[in-house]
Amino acid sequence: MNGTAPVRHDPSPSATGYWPLVGRTEELNRISASIRRRNGSAGVVLIGAAGVGKTRLAQEALAVAEQRGALVRWVAGTASARTLPLGAFAATLKLADLDPTRAVPEAAEALLADAGPAGVVVVVDDAHLLDELSAVLVHQLVLRKAAGVLLTLRTGEPVPDAVTALWKDGHLPRLELEPLSCPQTAALVETRLGGPVDDAAVRRLWSITQGDALYLRQLVDHEVASGRLRESVGVWRWSGRLDLSPALLELVSTRIGELPQHQLDVLDVLAFGGPLEVPLLTELTGTRAMEEMEARGLIEVLPDGRRWRARLADPMFGEVRRRRAGALYARRLRRRIASALGAAGGRRADDALRRAVLLLDSDAQPEVALLTEAARRAVELGDLALATRLARAAVSAGGGFEARLLLGNALGWAGRVAEAGGEWAALRALARTDLQHAQAAVARAKVLAWAGRPVEAEAELAATTGDESADLVLAGVRSVLDAYLGRTVRAAGAGAEVLAHPGCPEAAVPSASWGLAMASGGRGRLDDVGAALRRVEVEAPGVGLHERALVVMFSARGLLLAGLPDQADLVARRFRGSCTDSPARPVDVVTSFMAAESATFRGQVETAARRYRQAVAARHGTDSNGWSFTGLVGLAIALGMRGEPVPARRALLEMTAEHHPTCVYLAPNVLLARAWVVAAEGGVSEAATVARQAAEVAASQGQSAVEVLALHTAVCFGDRTVAGRLARLATEVDGPRAQVAAAHARALAADDGPGLQAVSVRLEQLGALLVAVDAAAQAAVAHFRHNRHGSAQTAAARARRLAESCEGARTPALAALTAPPKITRRQREILTLVAGGLSNADIAQRLFVSVRTVENHLYRVSTKLGISNRAQLAALVDDTGAARDRFGG
Template structure:
């Protein structure tokens, strides 16, 4: 593909090699030992290239199996001759290697030294022993080597360095260097797991996946969904690593390729005991203890990929049938074995078992592997699995955002319902789909109200009450949501699915009501039920998202990040789990001021949501966090584009997040320099929140207005501080009161309080406001200290830009309105465009520009822009 593969991720190895190679008086050179493909040769060649740039003569020797039968066979290319007199050849070899080396000396690289013939090994040993050259030797671990080679490090002549496989971060760094752009973390993890850090395998994998188009850039982020088709080059490498396989050993490898991991006893029954032992001895199979049992698996994932790709269909179907039958006969029956048996049976010669397939499809939903759940579920329906099987299909199709298909699937589900309880379950799924996935909350409410009127049994109605709790919270009715959730959760035998729904409603409501003291307990019950649920397990991430939101609004920012990270860990490997949870983590990081970290996570999440529609509202959630992060970073153009995309993604069933939407617009206005509009939007957000009883959102909105320079809300924040739990409300009230009083010392104290809370960006704003207050009083020393504090905090937020920080950093003698007008003029807006944006007359704009020009000594717009941006 012509791509350059640098030594990214090998900084520490290069440092150690340099130390061993160039230090004076000690061993001159290094033995690089490691498994095949980890990058030993590439490292050695880089060291020789560096030596050449230093003026040294360099020699490169590659040992091979074919040359091993000749004395000095590995050096034949350098010497030009071989023979039978070892002593003469040895002398000739030394002379040839040292000829014309000059004063800088010579460095010799010997690749695959374990394959050297005895004379070549002796030559290398003599060169090192007499310190005639600087020697770089590579060799494969666990391979027999000539005694002369082993003595190089055993006798202390050379330093031995174990070259380890690339770690996940090192794999990511290498991929991003090669692809010249960010790679989403899930793709990095998948590639690292498949290649096990083998740089050579990784290179061939990337080349093949680029050629196939599976590894592609979406929105500037590289993504790889997995499902590799092994290229011919990679196949040859892996087959060479595996070596020739006898029929018996091949059978062992193939059975594991289709069914790993398997109990060692079961594998022996399916294949041959002696062949299993041989495969283990050859490093093809690993056997590890799993409690009292022994589990066998292939030692490298690519072994399975290569064998599956090369296996005939009939052989594969027969073997899968044998494995599935053997698993059933062992009497294991745990959920994961059930899922494995079902997957194996789908592509086997066995008759479909509707009970097995239905149970397995439910397990796949529970694991959020929605593609697999749909596949198994459809097979279960075809085999006669009935309502429960169709339920898994509905859950999968809905979770994957396939709206055109869901109507027909819902109709099929309703048709299969045989009693009132099943009709209620069908209704619950329909309500969730209409509200969250289709974005039609009015229809969802109508369906729910109709069902509530028709269902008479309390045992059935409670499920409708649970889904109502979630719907009420999403529609911005937190008090009603809490009431419905409490009613449902009071039912002693409430199924897990209803517990999850009611808990989502209660957690979301508590989050916005400011009742954070009750939040954790409600979330814990929901998480426990979601882990057991076979239908609504996909709500684990939304539940964690609401939990994180409540902690963020309250000001428990470290705890919010912990919840988000735990959610991401639990979602790793699940369908869309990483993407959705990345949005949650990104929002939590943004709240702590980690702007660049947040942007990377949010961009990854956004790209990963290309497939599942609006991702149940997560696209909306992700976009307003992304827009805020871009605005805070100073990327005005990027923030505008993201805001336009956010408008398009508006979710009518998530009115609970309307204050967040308004605050996002406020941050974009602030980034554009229109602070008065930003303050107005923050007030509008506070009014919307207050009208709905979302007091925690009201606190955040008013606190945002304070950070924009509005001290008029101090009284309302002081009142809210007595009613809303968590550290944010009192901290915001303190900053507002200090700003209203123009008290620099109190603003500095508020900054410290906010920093301790973890809100570094608000702390930076308070410090900047303190600097301005002290400057107005001509208190230069404390003003300078406050400015330095604001700068330090802003740098900790990746150089974030806010109105307060801008005003403190560029204290121009302008009023707020004059600065707004000049800033918009600096952004190339005409006087008419500025007037329309600020809702004033063109004459008023001209007057502000005239006065600003008089104060700053210029009427030139370019010079005014330079003063605004750099003054």
Template sequence: MTGRVEELRSIDQAIRRSGGVKGVVLAGASGVGKTRLARGALARAAEQGMATRWVVASASARGLPLGAFAGLLATVGEDPAQVLRQGVDAVLAGAGGGDVVVGVDDAHLLDELSALLVQQLALHKAVILVATVRTGEPVADAVSALWKDGYLTRLDVPALSEPDTGALLHAVLGGPVDSASVARMSALTRGNTLFLRHLVGGELEAGRLHAVGGMWRWSGDVALTPGLAELVEARMGRLSKRVRDVVDVLALGEPLDAGLLAQLTAAAAVEEAEARGLVSVERDGRGLRTRLAHPLYGEVRRAGIGTLRGRRLRGRIATALARTGGGSSDDMLRRAVLSLDSDLEPDPALLTAAAGYAVQLFDLPLAERIGRAAVAAGGGFQAQMTVVAALNGLCRYSEVEVEWAALTALAGTDTERVRATVAQVHYLMWLAERPAEAAAVLDAAEDRVREDAARLQLIAIRAYLEAGLGHPARAAQAGAMALAWPGLPDESVTLASCGLVAALAALGGVDELGPAAANGRMAAARSPELAFLHVPLMGWQVHGLRLAGCVHEALAVATECRETTKGVAFAVELTNILLAEAELARGQVATALRLLREARAGLEGAGNAAGFLYFCLLSTTRGLAVSGDRVAARRSLEELEAQQHPALLILQPEMLLTRAWVAAAEGAVSEAVALAQEAAEVAASRGQLAHEVLALHAAVCLGDGSVADRLADLATRVGGPRASAAAAQAAALAAHDGDALLAASAHLEQLGDLLAAADSAAQAAVAYTRHHRSGPAKAAAARAHRLAQLCDGARTPALAVATRPLPLTAREREIVTMAAHGLSNREIADRLVVSVRTVEGHLYRAATKLGTSSRAELGTLIHHDRAVIPPPRARVRRSQ
């Protein structure tokens, strides 16, 4: 809470009376936290041994002379001068001659005599004042003179900013709150601390504000508690009938043109509502738009409007909007929403168009509601398509099955039948996780369709299907075939581009990624209802850039995706995953894990989220493993294995690599190398050369120099800088060439892959040590340490060896490390597929070299972290 910290510092400076100032006046709107800040200042003064007094002015005590100070004064004389002297003496009593800090809350409510007493206290050398006043309220001259005449410093306390709101929520809830929830609460309360406190309390009690995986998230619609409603009503004040009408019309239909609002109510009433601060007026082009001055005013009033009156008012507003000819999509949507709960007859054309626009805005619950009303009113195929799209986006898959039958029955033309098929394939592939059924539906449709235009639309979705199933060459061919036709609809262009970009990412065609993705994005931009496809399209581009080693470019595209998809359903969560993938590629482990935790919390209830949960868990598990948190990494891996998406076989090499990093974190380095090699074999068998490069580079970082020749060959066939950088590191590792490993480290650092750069520097330290070059070895180890710190203190096997060089073979160190993690000799033997006698022999030789016979001391020599891990299963080769 940077802003509040600065305010506290300012108050403390004022209390220290620098420059003769005798205290501070905190001015601000109701509920911004003035009282809390003032009480905090007095508490800190008391901790420093100063005497403190606290008085509260109120409207009820305003009619009594010295009403605010009644608790300090036993008796009050009749002479005003005598009364003021008595008041000062009462405040100073018991202070022992030291300073007294006096807090005066709501000083704008002081009666005249109390205000004069406060002024007298400000003049006294032993008194420091901390007063609060509410802005916009009349203040006695004696009080306003305190800052105008320079006796006190005035500090204006603003409403909480969004970052301050997030920090306060974090402090109160004891954990981080996802950014979408923070933004929503900040917007609803407008930074009012008092409103925020009541809102949080109510939502906690209702269970809508809850923790998911260590991240707090607010879901569902707000329901004001009686206490919060009373606070808001008190702030609004008493509403006359005509002002209430203005507020209620805006509560149901804001924003409204000022002239239209005056027609629906009365011009004088609108002016009065504005003068009272209930309505805000903003210039919008050449007109004026009116809104309620605070979002909670609408929440309170909507709860208080009766059913019949509400239906009548909504009908009047919708009719007025139609009469004035407001042609904007927003006005059209508001007319439809208002008509749903009004006394008007349903208009199927209006409802169908509005439901489609709601899908574009990704307000999917609203799209479903309007779409179902449109279907009931006779909206036909397009209305039903909207219902299906909304249910898909809401992950209510069990209901989608019922709606497909209705959609098929409504499809009366070949065009509609192809559209329904494409939508069904997309649903079966990504959402229902039934790719075999998706392929069967697509095959059947291709057999029925004879027109080239229709067939090409089916080929476009096939490109995406083939890419996901790990057939990148077929996907690239299908995508290129579909995109070659100039008349391809925008939806098909976008889907074909998704398949082509995913295929190019796997094939290593990084130079073609940008143009292919740009083509799809242009098509999606022409059709707002396709905005949701921006995320997978740019996601595959980020993935391909990361595979190729274009780390900085990957982060730039992920950041652009965040900006491009604002307002899309789950956009924050999904783009967090893309940003985390890019940050993890840069070695920013803690940043990536924070983004992934927030994404995971936001995807609660969304199932596998069309495979994005699988992406999220892949990155999370890898991040936990390289951070050194082997226990959490193992748990995450188990969840990941349970969430594998059958339509994302293209990621099988990534899955094997993730298992490799978890094994490495647990000390089973030889197993990790074998898993990385297996990942490379799977990738090579499918032509996923970019994935093969990544897998072999991981094997190199884990200490395998045997893949240098294969990487050198791939460097001539795969685009992007990773292949050549990995080949150079592998060749240097195979030759035990410290200078070449340092050069490889410098190159990887330049590319932005800090973690691989750290590993290469650590390997250089070992190579120098092997050649008895202690000076360069120390310098290389220092470089590795510096790079590891830039990676949030990441820990990998290479870094562990460089950090704690010991006279052990790789196998001895591996076995000692696993023993230090709590595994028995039998468990180690099962893990490494060796005999128990072999394990015992290695432990004996390691103990002899290190001069100890204690298993515990061996662990201490390896590392300080003694967390125990569960015995893993013996490794077996897996195929999907």
């Protein structure tokens, strides 16, 4: 890099402080293509806000140019060099005693000297800081097409006329570099950390940095060093309060600049009060100060319906101002803002919540009614941490039954069951009406249930009686408990009865809807699922976000069991869209489950495993382990579908350790997890047997849709005995899944290649791609057995094509495509176990046969194939070329 300022390129993601370039591939390609052109424009003007990543992108483009043989020149504009003619180029070119009349030509000649085979590329970083002569030099290089030129400019800064003319006159294209999107932020952070990052952490990082790459780098590195951003159960999670590093604090302060006090007042009011309507901000700070701050670009004024609201242009400004404010000043300012909100009449739904939070941290006296109302609103929005804080403050200020009930429920829903249990005695003592006694009993029953003590929870509900409203509230919670305990039919009946009652109180709606959705989804009764969902989405707008989340989750589960993934995803998207105004997202675990279950249905097994890991990590270390148990069940299944026996077995063991006595309804899924783990380990016959056992348990619980899933899993494992039962279930269970599963079982039992291929098409249409892969693979094997080699090639090609969308899945049926054609299904199973490192004795125990039988099978395979080495025999099941050789491709 002769004659240039050195630019360091460290390609190693593991290098200390190294941040990869992620999410900018399109921009990098456009820049690289532009600066290598020989005719026409030869360069780019890259424009973006401070910290958006212009310099980083320019460095990467420079490295690409250098690799293709260009001589690269790096020039940095600075405020100090701007006072000197050609000041920006002085350090690079080391020119002295220039003739003013020859300065530009001589500088150009020096820049172009020793050009590489791919010419010269000049990068000018912060070109808005160039002196006039340097700007003329750049202009001349472009007009003469003497070099590729890449300029970076900061949005909003004055630019020399010679530079502005480059894009205004069409000499160079102008490329606007936008801040990183939330998905780009996730990709960048995950690449930096080397593992998946929790969705909530990504959203929090993005909301704070707003896609500013420089902020992001500073923030992530500091939070990792502090231990607040750390790996948990294979997922990076961010917990605790944000603490700006000195470097980031200084960076943001520099962007704010030196401001007079009346302008700082505008920043402070918005930093502590959040976005405010313009008249309210004017009242607190004055019109002139607000207009000056908008002109500086430090605040934004945006339409909000018929009104206008002001907010900070950068969320980091608020972090800095709050950090630097004194405690007394902050408390007084919060009281002023809260008083102004109160005087304005609370036009917005969340003004009471904002006022309560401001007053809670101010020097004002607490208002019990306001704190209680705010806690209720926080529950509706799903911010359980804030609801707990507000309710606790209301209780401390003398709040009665409602404040205490809000506190106990918020603690319970947040998984802090031990603390929630401590509120029960006080709640019971405060109860005066039958409905309050019922609500107190419900609160304690929920604590007992999530603590893994369902028998005591049922006893608590049974010991409480009251008037009609109280009994309906109790019945609604009983329907939930019945659903969790596998009493599916009773749960559905109770939930439907409560919701249909003309006197159904508002307090009974969430639980009854939850019980009905959960039980009806397991039974395969979609009308009842829809009724429960409508009740909480439309007819009961005051239902807490966490309660609505559970109704939505089990409704989506029912739709997936029925074979309607698009409808399930629509329900999930509609719910996520309704959470956009929530200040916190305690329902992240629920949305992770919905995404994981949808991905599992669609065969996106890596996505499913990632989502399940997020759900487990989100609840790791809390008092209640029910969510962890549920997540580990799904994780073991997803890893089994990927054909990863070791991590799948580990997840199965963790699931057993986390077993939750209240989650009896998951007993069939626990067996399916075991079946998939065994299948991944090579024991396909055993896996089919375990899947049938799962179906029997589901049938005993009345979960007919789950029974269909279990039996269909057995069919995918090669079971030919369940066609009759699936045919009966197809007449009882709503949705297309049962009908397709019955057709699949019938075709497999008849060794019907065309029938299996038709089933694969129907499954693909449903979106169940991995099961469609299995059906196509089974069709290929059936065709081959009947010497229909052309059809076998077609089916095998279909299986391979569909498998490409399944993120590395490896099921027994797919693995069978790669097995040698001359061996039986049992021999292939034994070879798979050999490949897994099992001895003949281990294999005999796994398959419930004698060691002599195992030895005989291995001898026959050896004789057929002319192989005597055990390692070579094991390698046969991993020879992915065998399917191509046999079926084409």
